Amino acid sequence: MFHIGHDRYGLRLAAIVRVLPLLELKHLPLVPDSVAGLMDLHGTSVPVIDLSRLAGLAPAALQVDTRIVVVDYHAPDGGSHVLGLMASRVRGIAEIDTGRLGESGVATAPFLGQVASDTDGMLQLIELEQLLSPEVRALLFPHGSAP
Numbered sequence: 361m362f363h364i365g366h367d368r369y370g371l372r373l374a375a376i377v378r379v380l381p382l383l384e385l386k387h388l389p390l391v392p393d394s395v396a397g398l399m400d401l402h403g404t405s406v407p408v409i410d411l412s413r414l415a416g417l418a419p420a421a422l423q424v425d426t427r428i429v430v431v432d433y434h435a436p437d438g439g440s441h442v443l444g445l446m447a448s449r450v451r452g453i454a455e456i457d458t459g460r461l462g463e464s465g466v467a468t469a470p471f472l473g474q475v476a477s478d479t480d481g482m483l484q485l486i487e488l489e490q491l492l493s494p495e496v497r498a499l500l501f502p503h504g505s506a507p
Contacts (some may be wrong), residue, residue: 361451365417365446368451369483369484371436371445375431379427380430382393382427384399394410395499395500396409396413399464401430406443408428409491409495411460421448425449425450431444443491456478472485473486
């Protein structure tokens with residue numbers, strides 16, 4: 361679980377490779393604002409998306425609980441890539457009863473998925489497959505599928 365602005369969001373645990381502290385990123389010129397940069401993950405360059413910027417908000421706050429969540433990103437075309445997601449106020453893992461998940465009832469950003477409510481309010485899932493537009497995918501992963 362993490363926050364984008366004041367709202368809670370989550371990722372399916374199966375997609376998460378690891379959670380890292382905020383790292384220094386290499387700036388990439390001429391990319392959309394949502395691309396925070398590149399990180400070095402054991403000698404491999406991994407693009408990092410700022411989820412706050414992707415949602416149209418101010419950049420993620422560079423605080424002690426801002427993390428880079430490394431995920432297996434499966435593109436709609438079948439390609440598989442390592443991708444970093446800069447997330448604010450990372451709060452750990454929560455078990456959500458899938459029976460409590462429902463549609464939000466509104467069509468906003470394509471990457472926003474089902475919602476669930478608990479004592480802390482609403483939580484909305486991020487659908488990784490819908491996270492990147494075709495244009496951003498082509499910029500970040502120009503050579504197709506990674507091994």
